[in-house]
Amino acid sequence: MIAIAITLLVLELGVPKPESPGTLAHKLAEQWPSYAAYVVSFLTIGVIWINHHAMLRRVQTVDHSVLVFNLVLLLLVGVLPWSTALMAEYLREDAGQHLAAAIYAGSFLAMAVAFYSMQRHLMDRPQLLLPTITSAERAEVRRRNRAGLFPYLVATAAAPVSSYLVLAICAAVAVYYALPAVSRAPQEA
Amino acid sequence: MIAIAITLLVLELGVPKPESPGTLAHKLAEQWPSYAAYVVSFLTIGVIWINHHAMLRRVQTVDHSVLVFNLVLLLLVGVLPWSTALMAEYLREDAGQHLAAAIYAGSFLAMAVAFYSMQRHLMDRPQLLLPTITSAERAEVRRRNRAGLFPYLVATAAAPVSSYLVLAICAAVAVYYALPAVSRAPQEA
Amino acid sequence: MIAIAITLLVLELGVPKPESPGTLAHKLAEQWPSYAAYVVSFLTIGVIWINHHAMLRRVQTVDHSVLVFNLVLLLLVGVLPWSTALMAEYLREDAGQHLAAAIYAGSFLAMAVAFYSMQRHLMDRPQLLLPTITSAERAEVRRRNRAGLFPYLVATAAAPVSSYLVLAICAAVAVYYALPAVSRAPQEA
Amino acid sequence: MIAIAITLLVLELGVPKPESPGTLAHKLAEQWPSYAAYVVSFLTIGVIWINHHAMLRRVQTVDHSVLVFNLVLLLLVGVLPWSTALMAEYLREDAGQHLAAAIYAGSFLAMAVAFYSMQRHLMDRPQLLLPTITSAERAEVRRRNRAGLFPYLVATAAAPVSSYLVLAICAAVAVYYALPAVSRAPQEA
Numbered sequence: 001m002i003a004i005a006i007t008l009l010v011l012e013l014g015v016p017k018p019e020s021p022g023t024l025a026h027k028l029a030e031q032w033p034s035y036a037a038y039v040v041s042f043l044t045i046g047v048i049w050i051n052h053h054a055m056l057r058r059v060q061t062v063d064h065s066v067l068v069f070n071l072v073l074l075l076l077v078g079v080l081p082w083s084t085a086l087m088a089e090y091l092r093e094d095a096g097q098h099l100a101a102a103i104y105a106g107s108f109l110a111m112a113v114a115f116y117s118m119q120r121h122l123m124d125r126p127q128l129l130l131p132t133i134t135s136a137e138r139a140e141v142r143r144r145n146r147a148g149l150f151p152y153l154v155a156t157a158a159a160p161v162s163s164y165l166v167l168a169i170c171a172a173v174a175v176y177y178a179l180p181a182v183s184r185a186p187q188e189a
Numbered sequence: 190m191i192a193i194a195i196t197l198l199v200l201e202l203g204v205p206k207p208e209s210p211g212t213l214a215h216k217l218a219e220q221w222p223s224y225a226a227y228v229v230s231f232l233t234i235g236v237i238w239i240n241h242h243a244m245l246r247r248v249q250t251v252d253h254s255v256l257v258f259n260l261v262l263l264l265l266v267g268v269l270p271w272s273t274a275l276m277a278e279y280l281r282e283d284a285g286q287h288l289a290a291a292i293y294a295g296s297f298l299a300m301a302v303a304f305y306s307m308q309r310h311l312m313d314r315p316q317l318l319l320p321t322i323t324s325a326e327r328a329e330v331r332r333r334n335r336a337g338l339f340p341y342l343v344a345t346a347a348a349p350v351s352s353y354l355v356l357a358i359c360a361a362v363a364v365y366y367a368l369p370a371v372s373r374a375p376q377e378a
Numbered sequence: 379m380i381a382i383a384i385t386l387l388v389l390e391l392g393v394p395k396p397e398s399p400g401t402l403a404h405k406l407a408e409q410w411p412s413y414a415a416y417v418v419s420f421l422t423i424g425v426i427w428i429n430h431h432a433m434l435r436r437v438q439t440v441d442h443s444v445l446v447f448n449l450v451l452l453l454l455v456g457v458l459p460w461s462t463a464l465m466a467e468y469l470r471e472d473a474g475q476h477l478a479a480a481i482y483a484g485s486f487l488a489m490a491v492a493f494y495s496m497q498r499h500l501m502d503r504p505q506l507l508l509p510t511i512t513s514a515e516r517a518e519v520r521r522r523n524r525a526g527l528f529p530y531l532v533a534t535a536a537a538p539v540s541s542y543l544v545l546a547i548c549a550a551v552a553v554y555y556a557l558p559a560v561s562r563a564p565q566e567a
Numbered sequence: 568m569i570a571i572a573i574t575l576l577v578l579e580l581g582v583p584k585p586e587s588p589g590t591l592a593h594k595l596a597e598q599w600p601s602y603a604a605y606v607v608s609f610l611t612i613g614v615i616w617i618n619h620h621a622m623l624r625r626v627q628t629v630d631h632s633v634l635v636f637n638l639v640l641l642l643l644v645g646v647l648p649w650s651t652a653l654m655a656e657y658l659r660e661d662a663g664q665h666l667a668a669a670i671y672a673g674s675f676l677a678m679a680v681a682f683y684s685m686q687r688h689l690m691d692r693p694q695l696l697l698p699t700i701t702s703a704e705r706a707e708v709r710r711r712n713r714a715g716l717f718p719y720l721v722a723t724a725a726a727p728v729s730s731y732l733v734l735a736i737c738a739a740v741a742v743y744y745a746l747p748a749v750s751r752a753p754q755e756a
Contacts, residue, residue, distance in 0.1 A: 001192040003568035006645065007575060008196060013649045015656050024663030028670075042645065046638040050631075064239075068367055071235040078195065078231065082202045089204050096213030103217075178635055190381040197385060253428075257556055260424040267384065267420065271391045278393050285402030292406075379570035386574060442617075446745055449613040456573065456609065460580045467582050474591030481595075 002052060005077050006045045009038055012085040033091035036167060037104070041084040043174035044108055045077060048115060055119060058141075060130050069118035076111040083107040091163050101166035102159035108170060109152035116145040148177075191238045194266050198230055201274035222280035225356060226293070230273040232363035233297055234266060237304060244308060247330075249319050258307035265300040272296040280352050290355035291348035297359060298341035305334040337366075380430060383455050384423045387416055390463035411469035414545060415482070419462040421552035422486055423455060426493060433497060436519075438508050447496035454489040461485040469541050479544035480537035486548060487530035494523045526555075569619060572644050573612045576605055579652035600658035603734060604671070608651040610741035611675055612644060615682060622686060625708075627697050636685035643678040650674040658730050668733035669726035675737060676719035683712040715744075 013034050016027035059066075083104050090100035122128055123138040155169040202223050205216035248255075272293050279289035311317055312327040344358040391412050394405035437444075461482050468478035500506055501516040533547040580601050583594035626633075650671050657667035689695055690705040722736040 001196055004193055004196040004571055005199075006641070007568055007571040008200065010572075010645050010649050011200065011575065011578065013646075015649065015652045018656060018660050018663065024657060024660075024666045028666070039642070042642045043638070046641070050634050050638070067239050071232070071239070071367060074195070074235070075228065075231045078199050079202075082199050082204065085204045089207060090213060093207050093213075096207065099213045099217070178638060190385055193382055193385040194388075197389065200389065256428050260421070260428070260556060263384070263424070264417065264420045267388050268391075268416075271388050271393065274393045278396060279402060282396050282402075285396065288402045288406070379574055382571055382574040383577075386578065389578065445617050449610070449617070449745060452573070452613070453606065453609045456577050457580075457605075460577050460582065463582045467585060468591060471585050471591075474585065477591045477595070 001074050002045060002049045002077055005080060006042060006049065008081045009041055009045075009084060012081060012088065013038055031088075033167075034088040036171070037084045037088040037091070040167065040171045040174050041080055043178045044170065045080060047174065047177040048077065048111065051115070055122070058129050058133050059122060061128055063125075063128065065121055066118065066128070069114065069121060073111065073114040073118060076107065076114050079107055080111070087163070087167070091167065097163035098159050101163035102156060105152060105155035105159060105166050105170060109149070109156050112149050112152050116149060119145045190263050191234060191241060191266055194269060195231060195234045195238065197270045198227055198234075198273055201270060201277065202227055220277075222356075223277040225360070226273045226277040226280070229356065229360045229363050230269055232367045233359065234269060236363065236366040237266065237300060240304070244311065247318050247322050248311060250317055252314075252317065254310060255307065255317070258303065258310060262300065262303040262307060265296065265303050268296055269300070276352070276356070280356065286352035287348050290352035291345060294341060294344035294348060294355050294359060298338070298345050301338050301341050305338055308334045379452050380423060380427045380455055383458060384420060384427065386459045387419055387423075387462060390459060390466065391416055409466075411545075412466040414549070415462045415466040415469070418545065418549045418552050419458055421556045422548065423458060425552065425555040426455065426489065429493070433500065436507050436511050437500060439506055441503075441506065443499060444496065444506070447492065447499060451489065451492040451496060454485065454492050457485055458489070465541070465545070469545065475541035476537050479541035480534060483530060483533035483537060483544050483548060487527070487534050490527050490530050494527055497523045568641050569612060569616045569644055572647060573609060573616065575648045576608055576612075576651055579648060579655065580605055598655075600734075601655040603738070604651045604655040604658070607734065607738045607741050608647055610745045611737065612647060614741065614744040615644065615678065618682070622689065625696050625700050626689060628695055630692075630695065632688060633685065633695070636681065636688060640678065640681040640685060643674065643681050646674055647678070654730070654734070658734065664730035665726050668730035669723060672719060672722035672726060672733050672737060676716070676723050679716050679719050683716055686712045 014031070016024065016031070020027065022030075083106075086100050087104035090096040093100075120142055123142045126133070126135070126138070129138070151169065151173040155166050155173070158165045158169060203220070205213065205220070209216065211219075275289050276293035279285040282289075309331055312331045315322070315324070315327070318327070340358065340362040344355050344362070347354045347358060392409070394402065394409070398405065400408075461484075464478050465482035468474040471478075498520055501520045504511070504513070504516070507516070529547065529551040533544050533551070536543045536547060581598070583591065583598070587594065589597075650673075653667050654671035657663040660667075687709055690709045693700070693702070693705070696705070718736065718740040722733050722740070725732045725736060
């Protein structure tokens with residue numbers, strides 16, 4: 001379902017009408033907030049997707065709470081195509097850009113909180129995990145997921161300053177977790 | 190496919206146009222029926238999704254009837270993004286709110302009836318189930334699924350009274366089945 | 379991917395605008411061609427979906443031709459949300475209903491031809507199938523899939539007569555294959 | 568997720584309005600660039616899909632880089648419904664057709680480069696592959712994927728000449744890889 005939400009993002013990228021004034025190059029350049037928001041949201045959901053798989057690989061059995069945590073996580077992931085479109089539409093508006101940016105970063109924060117809560121629930125219950133997972137590894141996963149909340153808190157708090165700043169922070173976070181992940185592979189992004 | 194329908198719900202959440210009058214906060218607040226209907230539908234489909242998985246875990250083999258029951262269930266699940274959008278659009282209209290609410294709750298009821306019918310078909314045929322499923326457990330599943338029809342009957346019957354009441358009942362049902370499920374885990378939501 | 383196409387059908391079911399004249403009941407009643415086309419297409423794709431699974435259960439290994447046949451089949455399945463929307467839009471138009479109906483039934487026919495071709499390719503190559511599949515069973519599958527082409531030929535040929543007739547034939551075929559399948563289970567729909 | 572992107576392509580195929588002037592046949596004929604772009608994109612994504620499966624069948628384990636390469640590949644696949652719609656909209660426009668064609672072919676090229684990069688990363692690391700994969704086979708996969716970049720380079724370079732030429736090249740490439748694949752089955756398309 002994360003795969004579906006990540007693919008639906010593209011539906012928010014509109015094609016400029018041939019009848020509207022200006023060259024196509026100009027009209028496409030005008031849409032840059034849509035492209036930026038698309039790429040940032042795609043990478044952010046993608047990192048969650050990879051981490052979600054990594055999480056499932058540690059799990060031996062799930063209780064009903066895990067299913068409910070997962071449902072809430074998916075609900076929040078499902079909202080992202082909408083908050084991405086909102087951000088793209090209002091990024092350059094004088095009025096509305098701050099609220100749109102707060103909702104955009106806030107929806108990432110909510111997703112990260114839901115993911116952290118699910119991880120914590122699992123890491124606190126070794127009986128749900130594979131026996132090969134050590135308590136040191138569990139503490140490390142908890143610590144890393146808690147640290148992942150911080151940048152989205154900062155991004156959300158930056159909304160009253162500027163929507164561009166919010167987008168830049170979210171982009172930096174997505175690139176940090178996605179791209180240099182190569183060198184951090186053993187610890188997972 | 191349930192995963193797809195649950196994700197498509199978000200496509201019905203429109204982004205307000207920057208050109209329309211009013212602040213973004215005001216315009217978003219205006220859309221609250223869409224958000225409420227989104228969350229209620231998401232949780233309702235999510236509970237069906239979890240229960241569908243629980244059902245499949247009991248099954249050893251399927252006959253063609255199960256496939257057909259499943260197809261009808263999916264047809265009704267597939268309609269929910271539409272009935273959700275209808276409810277969101279007409280919740281506050283004087284004319285139309287009652288019919289929209291009846292269709293909204295009625296589509297949940299139809300989905301619940303289809304799910305109950307499939308479960309009953311399976312529970313009446315132990316040869317389709319894993320040998321570990323006892324007849325007491327089969328009776329319990331039948332009873333619980335039958336009980337699950339009742340709230341949607343009430344919600345549909347409440348449509349002539351008020352669309353808000355219908356939404357509130359559906360929301361209460363979704364939250365009842367999704368959230369406190371933790372404590373009822375051994376019996377499944 | 380068949381699961382995705384079947385779910386996308388719902389996106390073609392529009393919600394009537396509250397501002398447009400008439401009661402909601404009237405406006406929804408006006409849309410009946412959309413609902414009819416939705417249900418017929420859903421059941422038709424659903425039957426293909428079930429049969430596709432049944433086919434895969436007989437297969438031991440695939441050659442590249444099977445993948446290409448499958449890709450063409452999926453291309454044709456992918457077109458159905460569009461041909462369904464076209465049929466719903468033009469069913470009651472004096473001009474255009476015949477062409478729309480021909481495209482609608484023709485897209486089902488093309489899908490059935492692609493499915494038959496793939497089945498034939500497989501049934502002619504026992505080395506691709508499970509060793510438990512007898513040559514009598516292979517002949518039976520070939521025969522049944524060939525027979526399945528006939529009703530769509532008739533439906534397409536009926537397009538110059540009336541779009542309603544085409545829809546009725548397609549509906550009858552879908553119901554015939556989906557619903558009474560219970561009694562024909564051992565032979566698959 | 569490739570399955571989802573390939574299915575979303577159809578959403579860009581609009582249904583002509585009954586109110587607009589002209590016969591339905593004429594209006595549909597007018598839309599031919601949409602159909603052509605749909606089929607070409609469908610086959611192109613389909614070939615990547617088949618090759619992606621073939622790649623996964625060689626892999627024993629993935630490192631984090633593979634996940635990141637895969638995420639970038641999916642991001643580029645996810646863009647294709649949009650670049651396809653852009654190409655369909657501007658194919659016959661005097662202004663804009665060259666840029667739209669460059670973006671269309673360029674998005675195929677970017678996808679092919681991402682796929683080649685992932686394949687190369689894998690083929691250079693035998694420890695990630697099944698032990699049955701010989702070094703000759705790895706060299707062959709690398710060579711074939713590198714050769715697959717060339718036609719999209721040509722198509723992108725042809726954009727300043729004509730959008731029709733670009734579409735024709737992309738169509739020829741898709742058909743070359745999809746259809747005659749039968750005879751090249753042992754080497755994969």
